[in-house]
Amino acid sequence: MGYEPKLVCFSCKFGWGYLKDPGDLEAGASLSTPVECSGRLDALHLLRAFKEGADGVLILACEEGHCHFQEGNFRTLKMLYLLQDVLSAHGIEKERVRMEFSRDPEGTSIPDRLARMRASLSALGPLNRTFL
Amino acid sequence: MTQRITINPITRLEGHGKIEIFLDEQGEVKDAFWQVVELRGFEKFCVGRPAEEMTRIAPNICGVCPSAHHMAATKALDALYGVTPTPTARLLRELEFNAFMIEDHYIHFFFLAAPDFIVGPDAPLAERNILGVIGRVGKEIGKQVIDIRKRNRDIIRHLFTKAPHPEGGLPGGVPRGIAEEERRDLMATADDSVAFALFALDLFKKEVLGQKALKDLILSEAYTLRTYAMALVDEDDHVAFYDGMVKVIAPDGKEFVRFHPEDYLDHIAEWVEPWTYIKFCYLKQLGWKGLKEGDDTSLYQVAPLARLNVASGMATPLAQKEYEIFFETLGERPATHTLAMHWARLICALQAAERNQIIVRDPLLTSRDTRNMNLRLMRKGVGCVEAPRGTLIHHYETDDRGILTRVNLIVATQNNAGAICLAVKKAARAFVRGPEVKEGFLNRVEMAFRAYDPCLACATHALPGRIPFVVTLRGPSGDVVRTLRHD
Amino acid sequence: MAEKPKIAICWLGACGGCDEAVVDLNEGLLDVVEAVSIELWPVAMDFKYDHLVAFETDEIAVGLVSGHVRNSEHAEVARLLRDRCRLIIALGACACFGGTPGLANLVPREEILDAIYRKAPSVVNPEGTIPQAETPWEGETLRLPAFLDHVYALNQVVDVDYYIPGCPPPPELIQNGVRAVLTEDLPPKGSTLAPRTALCETCPRNKTKPMRFEIHGAIRRIHEVEADPETCFLADGILCMGPATRTGCGETCIRTNTPCRGCFGPVPGVADPGSRFISSLAALLKVGTTGDPKAIMASIGDPVGYLYRFTHPISTLGARRLTEASEETP
Numbered sequence: 001m002g003y004e005p006k007l008v009c010f011s012c013k014f015g016w017g018y019l020k021d022p023g024d025l026e027a028g029a030s031l032s033t034p035v036e037c038s039g040r041l042d043a044l045h046l047l048r049a050f051k052e053g054a055d056g057v058l059i060l061a062c063e064e065g066h067c068h069f070q071e072g073n074f075r076t077l078k079m080l081y082l083l084q085d086v087l088s089a090h091g092i093e094k095e096r097v098r099m100e101f102s103r104d105p106e107g108t109s110i111p112d113r114l115a116r117m118r119a120s121l122s123a124l125g126p127l128n129r130t131f132l
Numbered sequence: 133m134t135q136r137i138t139i140n141p142i143t144r145l146e147g148h149g150k151i152e153i154f155l156d157e158q159g160e161v162k163d164a165f166w167q168v169v170e171l172r173g174f175e176k177f178c179v180g181r182p183a184e185e186m187t188r189i190a191p192n193i194c195g196v197c198p199s200a201h202h203m204a205a206t207k208a209l210d211a212l213y214g215v216t217p218t219p220t221a222r223l224l225r226e227l228e229f230n231a232f233m234i235e236d237h238y239i240h241f242f243f244l245a246a247p248d249f250i251v252g253p254d255a256p257l258a259e260r261n262i263l264g265v266i267g268r269v270g271k272e273i274g275k276q277v278i279d280i281r282k283r284n285r286d287i288i289r290h291l292f293t294k295a296p297h298p299e300g301g302l303p304g305g306v307p308r309g310i311a312e313e314e315r316r317d318l319m320a321t322a323d324d325s326v327a328f329a330l331f332a333l334d335l336f337k338k339e340v341l342g343q344k345a346l347k348d349l350i351l352s353e354a355y356t357l358r359t360y361a362m363a364l365v366d367e368d369d370h371v372a373f374y375d376g377m378v379k380v381i382a383p384d385g386k387e388f389v390r391f392h393p394e395d396y397l398d399h400i401a402e403w404v405e406p407w408t409y410i411k412f413c414y415l416k417q418l419g420w421k422g423l424k425e426g427d428d429t430s431l432y433q434v435a436p437l438a439r440l441n442v443a444s445g446m447a448t449p450l451a452q453k454e455y456e457i458f459f460e461t462l463g464e465r466p467a468t469h470t471l472a473m474h475w476a477r478l479i480c481a482l483q484a485a486e487r488n489q490i491i492v493r494d495p496l497l498t499s500r501d502t503r504n505m506n507l508r509l510m511r512k513g514v515g516c517v518e519a520p521r522g523t524l525i526h527h528y529e530t531d532d533r534g535i536l537t538r539v540n541l542i543v544a545t546q547n548n549a550g551a552i553c554l555a556v557k558k559a560a561r562a563f564v565r566g567p568e569v570k571e572g573f574l575n576r577v578e579m580a581f582r583a584y585d586p587c588l589a590c591a592t593h594a595l596p597g598r599i600p601f602v603v604t605l606r607g608p609s610g611d612v613v614r615t616l617r618h619d
Numbered sequence: 620m621a622e623k624p625k626i627a628i629c630w631l632g633a634c635g636g637c638d639e640a641v642v643d644l645n646e647g648l649l650d651v652v653e654a655v656s657i658e659l660w661p662v663a664m665d666f667k668y669d670h671l672v673a674f675e676t677d678e679i680a681v682g683l684v685s686g687h688v689r690n691s692e693h694a695e696v697a698r699l700l701r702d703r704c705r706l707i708i709a710l711g712a713c714a715c716f717g718g719t720p721g722l723a724n725l726v727p728r729e730e731i732l733d734a735i736y737r738k739a740p741s742v743v744n745p746e747g748t749i750p751q752a753e754t755p756w757e758g759e760t761l762r763l764p765a766f767l768d769h770v771y772a773l774n775q776v777v778d779v780d781y782y783i784p785g786c787p788p789p790p791e792l793i794q795n796g797v798r799a800v801l802t803e804d805l806p807p808k809g810s811t812l813a814p815r816t817a818l819c820e821t822c823p824r825n826k827t828k829p830m831r832f833e834i835h836g837a838i839r840r841i842h843e844v845e846a847d848p849e850t851c852f853l854a855d856g857i858l859c860m861g862p863a864t865r866t867g868c869g870e871t872c873i874r875t876n877t878p879c880r881g882c883f884g885p886v887p888g889v890a891d892p893g894s895r896f897i898s899s900l901a902a903l904l905k906v907g908t909t910g911d912p913k914a915i916m917a918s919i920g921d922p923v924g925y926l927y928r929f930t931h932p933i934s935t936l937g938a939r940r941l942t943e944a945s946e947e948t949p
Contacts, residue, residue: 042894042898043893043894043895043897043898044891044894044895044898044935047891047894047934047935047936048935050936051935051936074906074912075901075902076901077912078901078902078904078906078912078916079897079898079901081912081913081916081917082897082900082901082916082919082922083897085916085919085922085923086893086897086922086923086926086927086936089725089922089923090725090923090936090937130727131724131725131936131937132936132937
């Protein structure tokens with residue numbers, strides 16, 4: 001039964017695709033938002049993404065030790081561990097939020113990463129909105 | 133053509149409910165239903181919460197008797213963690229629990245019950261409230277009531293954060309202690325509470341028992357009920373509030389069973405009826421026998437009257453004297469006059485006050501040893517107290533992190549649910565006659581449940597969500613035309 | 620002599636604690652009743668719903684409404700009060716945010732029904748009976764209010780003019796609120812009648828908050844420790860919702876050596892106090908190279924229960940408006 005998962009992608013401008021056209025990054029995600037550091041992400045952004053229709057969220061962050069703002073990426077990782085529990089309580093599986101740490105100035109790996117995330121969201125099926 | 137009278141909402145109690153009375157063509161009462169219309173869900177949504185948070189959450193079951201839930205939760209945590217509270221912690225808990233008994237019984241008597249007696253059951257509706265009571269007894273007495281309630285609630289607030297929502301009880305202890313310089317105020321409150329308790333009983337004897345019409349009402353057949361009775365008793369078989377064994381007597385007064393609260397599941401069962409959200413407690417060993425009184429019932433009553441019937445006496449001397457006058461006046465044991473509950477309630481408040489007079493003078497009260505930290509997770513714990521409205525049980529089970537996997541509550545008013553239905557029906561039959569029914573007579577029907585001081589938010593901690601329903605459509609001749617189901 | 624303004628004090632999905640808080644005005648209550656005419660107060664007075672129905676639109680000056688909306692009767696009474704009262708004040712955490720029973724929004728309805736009326740260990744129910752919205756009896760029908768599939772805060776059902784938060788609100792806040800209404804000295808509509816800062820600002824322990832605020836190691840649960848009565852709970856590794864919670868309660872829990880659980884709801888400008896706290900807590904947790912963030916986060920036994928203790932119905936994920944459609948039983 002086909003459904004097109006709605007994937008939201010947040011990517012750090014300092015590590016991901018900054019050598020490419022922003023338009024190229026957008027393919028493969030329903031919504032692609034470059035941010036000034038993954039640490040800029042607040043739990044609220046992720047919760048709103050799900051509330052407003054996302055089936056999954058992919059966060060592209062910089063490698064450990066390479067955050068332009070010291071440890072923004074690490075703080076977001078910690079936040080995510082907490083948030084995953086909240087999401088689980090609402091019937092939102094942990095796999096629907098994924099954080100990947102690397103650097104890819106050309107953004108060449110981004111389409112693949114998005115495709116893989118979309119595939120895993122397809123396997124999970126549409127988000128169960130009973131508790132939302 | 134049946135006439136249908138709806139009292140909605142029922143008033144001067146805690147909680148949401150209504151009464152439906154059906155009259156036949158002769159204007160006689162065919163039946164009356166006391167329906168509890170609210171639900172909560174605590175037993176379910178507390179699963180997944182850390183057990184120690186129950187002393188923060190459980191008081192939300194009811195804002196009139198939150199201290200009862202708080203204490204039952206605290207004791208359930210003691211059992212869950214296999215720990216005995218320190219002597220000081222126990223004294224502080226008892227101090228607070230007695231203070232709560234006092235202020236809660238008085239808010240019931242003066243605010244909720246007294247209007248029917250001191251203002252009058254047939255008085256204009258707009259006057260039947262605390263303001264009407266103060267109008268009759270005078271502002272001075274009104275201020276005394278307010279003052280004694282405030283001072284006892286200050287004790288609750290001091291020990292457990294807020295009076296309408298005490299919290300913070302811990303397994304093996306309490307969150308804070310009392311400094312020696314605070315003892316003097318506590319002594320004043322305890323002593324004044326005893327004095328006030330005696331005054332309240334005098335007031336009752338003068339203004340209620342001393343008024344023939346009211347005394348006759350209390351002793352009338354319309355307000356009697358014969359069932360089993362349950363209460364906590366101490367090791368001397370006296371009325372107990374904070375802790376004790378559960379004792380049950382039969383309608384004839386003989387002891388039926390005595391058990392430790394942790395064995396409650398062997399003795400107490402809950403029955404479900406489709407027309408009300410409250411579950412009916414009954415004696416499991418006798419099986420459900422329906423809503424009836426007498427020797428063949430399996431229903432039991434709890435709270436003030438039951439306490440006095442069940443125990444062989446009060447635990448304090450002045451209360452004991454009143455206990456003897458009580459039974460002498462009523463002339464029977466067990467006493468079956470439901471309106472006498474108001475009197476029994478005042479005697480219980482006196483005992484609580486007398487107990488506090490002793491506790492506030494105990495040298496260990498101000499010790500800093502308020503926590504026993506020898507916690508050992510047992511994964512199951514049952515806590516039981518004699519709440520103002522009756523025996524209350526909290527039962528918790530957890531995983532190996534102490535996170536709740538199951539919560540079961542037997543809440544005071546549930547124990548009375550069957551009795552209240554019967555009492556309401558009986559009063560309706562006695563006072564309501566169609567087609568013209570005076571409002572004061574409907575109030576007399578409400579007086580039947582008010583004696584029990586019901587707490588419906590407590591009693592219906594359950595939450596079903598959307599309800600499946602069955603609708604039966606009948607034609608003019610009464611034949612079933614269609615049955616609609618939504619499950 | 621001018622007629623006294625009318626007020627209604629009503630409870631929906633409530634526990635009665637806010638009504639007790641009104642009575643906790645103590646002698647102040649006697650002053651209030653001199654100044655107003657209470658036309659509805661089911662806990663203490665015998666006026667029935669028909670008394671409320673008989674009023675004209677806007678005839679009642681203010682309705683003090685406690686409790687969330689859980690069933691069709693709550694919704695009906697809320698709408699009735701909205702019509703008959705010029706002002707509606709949401710009184711207490713349940714009316715303002717949904718309250719602790721809002722956590723029931725996280726459990727499927729069928730599971731709850733089953734648990735309470737069939738599976739509870741003390742229940743004996745051979746026919747599997749469940750309370751019904753309609754029960755036939757001798758040609759008549761006994762009715763119970765229909766249960767909605769969600770717990771709603773009051774402003775998700777009717778327009779609310781002012782909010783007095785707390786579980787329950789301190790009597791002083793209620794008294795000030797009522798006085799402000801009667802003297803017509805009110806802030807803009809939609810305001811919360813409580814201070815505008817977070818609990819930490821007024822907390823008696825805030826001097827022990829370190830300059831560089833960090834929590835090292837696992838979060839400790841309150842029963843596992845003997846909390847120091849003067850040290851900031853969070854600085855000591857004990858969960859306290861103070862940073863994400865509005866002040867105004869008088870810090871009664873803190874002063875009783877008990878950490879804040881957030882009953883005053885979010886600070887102004889924050890819609891979802893739980894998500895705000897997640898971000899703050901994540902920043903505070905000092906894990907370093909030797910610590911394992913996952914394990915430390917896991918030491919918080921029940922994130923959703925701490926973060927949204929009183930506020931799930933107004934949270935980002937949980938918030939809904941009650942429409943006619945959501946009330947129908949299909």
